[in-house]
Amino acid sequence: MPDGSYERPQQRQFNPYSENGGTILAIAGADFSVIAGDTRQSEGYSIQTRYAPKVFRLTERAVLAVNGFAADGNMFVKKVKQRLEWYRHAHAKDMPLRAIARLIQTMLYAQRFFPYYVYNILGGIEEDGTPSHVSHTALVRAHARAHAHARALTHSASALGTGAVYSFDPVGSYEREACRAAGAAQSLVQPFLDNQIYFKNQTPAPGTNHPTHLPLPDVLSIVIDSFTSATERHIEVGDGLEIYVVLAKGRSTQELASIGGLQELSTRAEGDRMFVIRRDLKKD
Amino acid sequence: MATASAYRSPGFDFSNEIRNNFLSERGVPLPKATSTGTTIVGCLFKDGIVLGADTRATEGPIVADKNCEKIHFITDSIRCCGAGTAADTEFTTAMISSNMELHALSTGRKPRVVTAMTMLKQYLFRHQGQVGAALVLGGVDATGPHLFTIHPHGSTDKLPYVTMGSGSLAAMAVFEAGWRPNMERAEALDLVTTAVSAGIFNDLGSGSNVDACVITASHTEMLRNYVKPNERVQKERSYGFRRGTTAWKSESIRQMVVEEDITFIAPEAMDTS
Numbered sequence: 294m295p296d297g298s299y300e301r302p303q304q305r306q307f308n309p310y311s312e313n314g315g316t317i318l319a320i321a322g323a324d325f326s327v328i329a330g331d332t333r334q335s336e337g338y339s340i341q342t343r344y345a346p347k348v349f350r351l352t353e354r355a356v357l358a359v360n361g362f363a364a365d366g367n368m369f370v371k372k373v374k375q376r377l378e379w380y381r382h383a384h385a386k387d388m389p390l391r392a393i394a395r396l397i398q399t400m401l402y403a404q405r406f407f408p409y410y411v412y413n414i415l416g417g418i419e420e421d422g423t424p425s426h427v428s429h430t431a432l433v434r435a436h437a438r439a440h441a442h443a444r445a446l447t448h449s450a451s452a453l454g455t456g457a458v459y460s461f462d463p464v465g466s467y468e469r470e471a472c473r474a475a476g477a478a479q480s481l482v483q484p485f486l487d488n489q490i491y492f493k494n495q496t497p498a499p500g501t502n503h504p505t506h507l508p509l510p511d512v513l514s515i516v517i518d519s520f521t522s523a524t525e526r527h528i529e530v531g532d533g534l535e536i537y538v539v540l541a542k543g544r545s546t547q548e549l550a551s552i553g554g555l556q557e558l559s560t561r562a563e564g565d566r567m568f569v570i571r572r573d574l575k576k577d
Numbered sequence: 578m579a580t581a582s583a584y585r586s587p588g589f590d591f592s593n594e595i596r597n598n599f600l601s602e603r604g605v606p607l608p609k610a611t612s613t614g615t616t617i618v619g620c621l622f623k624d625g626i627v628l629g630a631d632t633r634a635t636e637g638p639i640v641a642d643k644n645c646e647k648i649h650f651i652t653d654s655i656r657c658c659g660a661g662t663a664a665d666t667e668f669t670t671a672m673i674s675s676n677m678e679l680h681a682l683s684t685g686r687k688p689r690v691v692t693a694m695t696m697l698k699q700y701l702f703r704h705q706g707q708v709g710a711a712l713v714l715g716g717v718d719a720t721g722p723h724l725f726t727i728h729p730h731g732s733t734d735k736l737p738y739v740t741m742g743s744g745s746l747a748a749m750a751v752f753e754a755g756w757r758p759n760m761e762r763a764e765a766l767d768l769v770t771t772a773v774s775a776g777i778f779n780d781l782g783s784g785s786n787v788d789a790c791v792i793t794a795s796h797t798e799m800l801r802n803y804v805k806p807n808e809r810v811q812k813e814r815s816y817g818f819r820r821g822t823t824a825w826k827s828e829s830i831r832q833m834v835v836e837e838d839i840t841f842i843a844p845e846a847m848d849t850s
Contacts, residue, residue, distance in 0.1 A: 338614070338743050338781045477638065489816075496824045514813035525809060526640045528614075528781040577633075577777045577784035577807045 310362050310410045311336055314529030316476035317347055317358040318519060319416040320490060321456035323506035324541040328356045328416035328458075329516050330476075331524070331574060332533035334363055343532040343576065350558055351377055352387045354454070354565040355417035356537045357397075360476040361463070362410035369409050373397060390419045394459040394467055401465035412475040413461040418454035418541045418565050454541040454565065478523035478530050485522070489515050509538070509548045517572060524574045531577070536570040588703050614782025616744030617647060617658035618772045619713040620756060621737040622765035625722045625793035626715035629769035630658045631744065631777050632802070633784035643785050646801070652677050652688045654797050655716030656790050657697075660742035661729060662709035669710045673697055690716040690723040694733055702731030711741045717794050744776025744783040751775045762791060770804055777806070 317330035330347035333340060341363075348358040349370045357373060359366035376396060380388045388396070394415055401409060460473040472490045474482035487493040490512075492503040507515075516536055524531045537558075540546060542565050549555060549568060558567040597607060614635040619628045634642035649657045649670035655677070659666025673696050681688045694714055701708055712727040726739040738756045740748040751772040760768070769789055776783040787804040790797065 335781060340779060340781065495818070495822050498819060498821070511814070517813045521810060521812065525643065528635060528638050528640060528784070575807050575809075 309407075310365075312361070313341065313345075313363040313366075314477045315347055315360055316474065316478040316482060316520070316523055316527070316530050317360045317412075317414055318472070318474040318482055318486070318516065319358060319414045319458040319460075320472040320486070320512050320516065321416065321458040321470070322509060322512055324418075324454065324456060324544045325509055325512075326356070326416040326418060326456040326458060326539045327509075327512050327516055327536060328358050328414065328539070329520065329534060329536040330358050330360065331520060331530050332535060333529065333531050333574075335529050338528075340532075346535060348535055348537050349374075350537070350567065351393065352417075353559060353567070354387070354420075354539055355390055355393050355415065356539060356567070358414045358416070358475075359411050360414075361412050365409040366411045369400070369411055369413070372400065376400070389421075390415070390417045390457055390459075391469075394469070397459075397461060398465040398467050401461060401463065405464055408463045410463055412463065414473055414475055415459040415461070416537075417457060417539050419457040420454050456539075456541070474519070476530075478527040481523050481526060482519045485519055486515070513538075513552070513570070520572075520574060531574045534572040534574050536572070538568045538570065540566040540568075588705060589707055614744075614780070614784075615647065615660040615742030616740070616748050616773050616776025616780060616783040617660050617713045617742050618740045618748050618752070618769055618776075619658065619715045619724045619726075619738065620752065620760075620765055620769055620772075621722060621724050621758075622760040622762060624762060625717045625791065626724055627762075627765045627769045628656055628658050628713060628715050628790040628792070629773040630788045631773055631783040632786045632788060633777075633782070634663055635782055638781075640784070644802070646788065648788050648790050648799070650674055651693050651714070651716065652681070654718065654792055654794075655688060655690055655693055655714070656792060656797070656799075657693070657715075658713040658741070660711040660713075660745075665708045665710040666712065669697065669700065669708060670712070673700070687719055689718040689720065690714065690725065694723075694725045694727065697727050698731045698733050701727065701729060706730040713739050713741050715792060717792050722792070722794075740772065740776075742776070742783065744773075744780035747775040747779040748772040766791065766803075774804070774806065 314335040315331050315333055319326065319328040328348055332344045332346060334342045334345035345363065347360055347366065348356060351357050351374060357370060359370055377388055397413060397415060457469060458471065458473055459467050459469050460475065461467045472486045474486055488495065490507065497503050513536065520534050538549065546566055552570060554571050556569045558569060559565065601607065614633055615631060617630045619626060628648055630647035632644045632647065633640055634645045647658055649659055651657050651670065651674045657670045659670060673693055676696060677688045677693055680692060697712060697714065701710060706729045709729050711729055714727060715724045724736060724739060726734045726736065726741060737758070738752045740752065752768065755768045766789060770787050773787045785807050786802045789800040789803040791800070
């Protein structure tokens with residue numbers, strides 16, 4: 294045994310997985326989505342690299358964050374991007390966000406007996422004006438009704454998209470939520486988000502209600518503070534922070550004007566806009 | 578009831594092993610001890626010894642203390658850095674410090690580093706590695722400056738420069754590149770700071786600030802938080818909660834003062850009879 298005793302026979306086997314640390318989080322707003330992840334990749338007590346991106350752009354309006362076993366995460370993103378490219382060629386349009394979520398589920402479950410050791414969070418803009426905070430089954434029923442209605446509306450320019458976040462487990466169970474944190478510091482960050490986004494354990498001032506959606510600058514502050522706080526108390530979190538902000542078509546970008554270190558990823562000013570904000574985190 | 582035996586068996590009483598194994602088989606694991614993770618270093622220079630340490634204490638992957646003290650007091654001119662299980666390093670160094678003072682009073686001589694080293698190694702060996710303390714002991718005594726490293730099982734090494742803890746490899750890399758005999762105080766402090774910083778930035782078990790301690794024949798200077806390369810940036814928002822945010826189910830206000838009666842007493846002189 295590891296302590297030197299000989300109590301019972303032992304068997305050694307190759308472990309195909311390893312844990313690379315790091316934390317990701319995503320928050321859905323009324324007409325935007327924020328998806329963030331730190332950039333540290335570690336193994337045990339060592340740092341493998343201070344900059345390994347965990348958040349990737351899939352389409353003009355979809356962003357996928359992956360965390361857990363980095364090799365599986367990177368390969369899974371490659372395969373998802375490949376499937377999205379095949380869809381584009383076959384259907385002459387981008388895959389809608391809810392369809393990408395379903396695709397991710399089937400891709401993960403296909404490996405049910407040798408899973409991708411990855412916790413995925415998909416964030417972006419849902420094209421129909423579907424309400425958030427709806428459970429999966431309710432969403433299915435609503436879509437059956439809405440599709441007939443939507444065909445009549447067609448793709449009107451006034452149809453603003455809503456922010457959406459989908460979170461997955463390693464074998465494909467998924468759910469649409471307003472916010473989710475995953476990874477090493479999940480247990481530190483998720484309760485903070487529950488308190489600040491869902492206003493759990495807070496009673497509103499008498500005669501008022503908590504807002505259903507927070508404005509973008511508040512959400513960005515909460516994201517940055519979540520990561521600086523996680524960095525303080527979790528050894529596997531740090532080095533750098535990348536925040537992807539996806540804004541629905543037609544939404545003003547004025548609130549982002551004051552933020553330094555902003556990089557635009559979207560190519561057209563008339564479509565959904567996507568930005569990346571990079572920040573440094575503590576390197577100890 | 579049998580009379581108590583005068584024979585005290587050596588080392589630890591392992592009779593709780595059976596109970597612990599039973600519990601862990603039924604899903605109640607041993608509680609995780611706080612470990613210091615750690616980078617601790619010591620190096621010899623022209624006038625004496627410089628000791629250095631980081632200040633992070635971990636519980637698994639979580640930081641328990643961001644600014645703990647790992648350079649422990651043994652005597653006025655002897656200090657000991659501790660890595661491993663925090664409780665073990667704390668209590669072991671405190672015990673040896675206490676015994677060193679008694680020993681000095683008994684011998685009438687200034688305490689020596691080898692004495693502390695011998696006390697520590699004999700204690701640790703008696704506990705067969707169960708006391709998880711990895712120490713860097715350094716000081717200056719009547720015979721000169723000495724630097725030792727002591728492992729949890731009780732082995733010791735006497736060297737001009739040493740590192741211990743999870744960040745010891747990062748720190749030793751710096752020492753091997755930069756250490757020379759007979760360095761000046763400033764150079765030695767600089768080398769120690771660089772070595773501990775290598776541990777802080779490259780080892781996840783070490784972090785926060787650099788503590789240092791310079792020991793010479795004439796005096797000992799404790800440099801707590803000598804370098805602070807990891808101050809927290811100002812938060813984006815301040816998170817205050819409005820009074821009434823926490824819901825309460827029932828409220829009961831009681832008057833603690835039922836009746837108040839003030840009687841003035843003429844001041845009397847204090848009775849010192």
